[in-house]
Amino acid sequence: MKKIINTLLLLFFITNIFAQKPCSILSANAFYSVVMPGNMPVDENGNPLKIKPNLSRTIFISSNCNITPIISKVSYDNIFPAFFIEKAKDEEVSNLMDDTNNKIKLNARKSSFLWKVTVVPSAGISVPEKPKKISIEWKQKNKIIKLVIQKEAQLATFPTY
Secondary structure, eight states: OHHHHHHHHHHHHHHHHHTOOOOOEEEEEEEEEEEOOSSOOBOTTSOBOOOOOEEEEEEEEEESOSSOOOEEEEEETTBOOEEEEEEOSSSEEEEEEBTTSOEEEEEOOTTOEEEEEEEEOBTTBOOOSSOSOEEEEEEETTEEEEEEEOOEEEBOOOOOO
């Protein structure tokens, strides 16, 4: 009797292991915001200098796994900037506003998790201001899978003084 129970338990655990879904990215949303420096630089005569605004870029992804997705590349029009990924603080991101002051609310679907991919500006690599194609590549069961994001939304810019 003990052998039968042990065999059934072993069979249950083995079938459960193979029944697990692979980790994958379910959806992605890309955002950028324009960040202006707090102090305006001036020349020796006191005239304001033209400065280029910094673009802060973030991609929120929804994944069906609680472990960090293995993202190999983030691409903006075939330019590959550096990035880092972290888990979003909540399963809902509601502190976003678009450039017309409408609230943006991102929710993780049932049994999924929200991740934040922050694109880091690198020396010598300039990401286009208005990219036509944003893509994310990740590994899933030894396959490279690519997700293309069609649109990048602008977030509201808050004063930095």
